[in-house]
Amino acid sequence: MTSPAPTPPRAHQPDLAAVVDALREHDVWVHSECRQGVRLDWHGLDLSHLSDVLIGRTLVMMLARCSILTGTRLDHALLHGADLSYADLRAGRLPGARLLGARLTAACLSGADLRGARCAPLVIHPGRTFCTDLSGALLRTADLRDADLRDANLTGADLRGADLRGANLAGAILTDTRLDNALLDDPPNRRHRPRPFAPGLGTPVKPRS
Numbered sequence: 558m559t560s561p562a563p564t565p566p567r568a569h570q571p572d573l574a575a576v577v578d579a580l581r582e583h584d585v586w587v588h589s590e591c592r593q594g595v596r597l598d599w600h601g602l603d604l605s606h607l608s609d610v611l612i613g614r615t616l617v618m619m620l621a622r623c624s625i626l627t628g629t630r631l632d633h634a635l636l637h638g639a640d641l642s643y644a645d646l647r648a649g650r651l652p653g654a655r656l657l658g659a660r661l662t663a664a665c666l667s668g669a670d671l672r673g674a675r676c677a678p679l680v681i682h683p684g685r686t687f688c689t690d691l692s693g694a695l696l697r698t699a700d701l702r703d704a705d706l707r708d709a710n711l712t713g714a715d716l717r718g719a720d721l722r723g724a725n726l727a728g729a730i731l732t733d734t735r736l737d738n739a740l741l742d743d744p745p746n747r748r749h750r751p752r753p754f755a756p757g758l759g760t761p762v763k764p765r766s
Contacts, residue, residue, distance in 0.1 A: 568603035568625055576607060580614060587617050599624050637679055638687065658687035667697045677707040677725075 571579075585594025596618060603625040604611075612632045619639040626646045633653040642662040652672040658679025676689040692712040696719050703723040710730045717737045724742075 568601055570603040570606055571599075573607075573610070576604075576610060580610075583619070584615060587615055596620065604629060642690075656689055659689050661689070661691045661694050663693040663695075664691070665695045666699050667695050669696070669699045671699055671701045671704050673703045674701070675705045676709045677705045
């Protein structure tokens with residue numbers, strides 16, 4: 558008789574005091590232009606208990622790959638260049654969040670509130686721009702009304718049933734994107750042409766002539 562597969566270990570859930578200390582150090586890191594403080598690294602952590610702690614926070618360049626943020630409120634948070642690849646953001650609340658140049662590759666955002674979120678390219682300086690990567694992301698029934706998705710990479714993303722009314726999809730890459738039953742002002746494949754993509758923060762996109 559074969560033994561059952563081992564149960565995977567639960568993700569570590571940091572206590573509130575540790576979270577507050579980490580946020581303070583990250584603020585110093587950001588405002589000192591990386592010369593002081595410590596960059597926020599929440600890779601693989603369970604942050605689903607934070608409730609409203611992260612509302613409006615500066616989380617620029619945060620490392621949160623594979624983290625658990627289900628139902629977490631990130632309203633109006635600054636997430637420029639953050640790495641949220643493979644993160645679990647189901648039912649997350651991100652209205653007005655600034656996700657310019659963020660990595661959300663294969664992130665789960667089913668049922669997330671992204672109304673008015675900004676996912677446009679992040680301009681470091683003239684000629685050096687990074688696009689938001691939502692390739693393979695699960696965005697079923699997500700609320701993306703009035704979101705800014707200019708030049709975002711949505712290759713292979715699942716947007717079935719998502720609400721995209723008023724969203725700006727100019728230049729977005731929609732190769733193999735699932736849009737069944739999505740609410741759209743205008744079919745994006747008629748308005749926008751797919752373009753070559755330079756993935757994530759690390760490969761600059763050539764400036765347009």
